[in-house]
Amino acid sequence: MKNKSYLYKLLHSDFCAKGMVEKVIAFAEGRLDEKEYPEIYAHLAECNYCRYMLEDMDIIPEYENYDKKQSPKICMKLDNDTIIPLNHENVINYNTASVLSSKGNESIVDYNITSFSNPTLLRAIAHKDTIVIEIHTNSNDVTYWLINNEKSVHTNVYNGVAIFENIEKGIYLLSENMKDFCVIEIQ
Numbered sequence: 001m002k003n004k005s006y007l008y009k010l011l012h013s014d015f016c017a018k019g020m021v022e023k024v025i026a027f028a029e030g031r032l033d034e035k036e037y038p039e040i041y042a043h044l045a046e047c048n049y050c051r052y053m054l055e056d057m058d059i060i061p062e063y064e065n066y067d068k069k070q071s072p073k074i075c076m077k078l079d080n081d082t083i084i085p086l087n088h089e090n091v092i093n094y095n096t097a098s099v100l101s102s103k104g105n106e107s108i109v110d111y112n113i114t115s116f117s118n119p120t121l122l123r124a125i126a127h128k129d130t131i132v133i134e135i136h137t138n139s140n141d142v143t144y145w146l147i148n149n150e151k152s153v154h155t156n157v158y159n160g161v162a163i164f165e166n167i168e169k170g171i172y173l174l175s176e177n178m179k180d181f182c183v184i185e186i187q
């Protein structure tokens with residue numbers, strides 16, 4: 001045991017509801033294929049029990065103060081090419097904007113993500129029955145991951161913007177360098 005505070009946190013957190021303890025231990029012991037890492041990181045963003053267990057093993061020291069900051073959750077509804085924000089804590093701009101394109105007006109919502117280590121603006125743009133997610137940041141040395149139950153994709157920042165296209169309705173975990181996380185729900 002690294003220290004008693006981890007034992008206290010571990011004992012007072014809910015046991016892993018997804019039955020991932022063995023898989024997380026296999027990750028800690030280096031027995032998992034790297035293809036499975038995004039699933040583990042996504043799980044660690046949600047499960048205090050597994051995160052505290054790994055903290056105690058000194059596997060992920062960057063999570064030492066994780067419980068002091070909350071992963072934000074961005075909820076939006078896609079309705080007839082219009083994005084409707086369902087939680088407004090991180091919304092900094094919500095409108096239908098005229099853009100220089102043949103499409104005319106587009107529904108755009110801007111969110112400020114304060115939990116990432118780099119100042120980050122997430123822009124959601126309605127595109128037919130999907131959403132384009134643009135991540136605007138001042139660092140080009142960042143990789144962003146978008147993870148759900150079926151797949152994980154990643155993109156790098158070019159000229160201050162990372163882009164994920166054709167994002168369908170569902171629940172996703174957005175990660176900056178697999179260290180900071182934000183949950184995105186599109187209904």
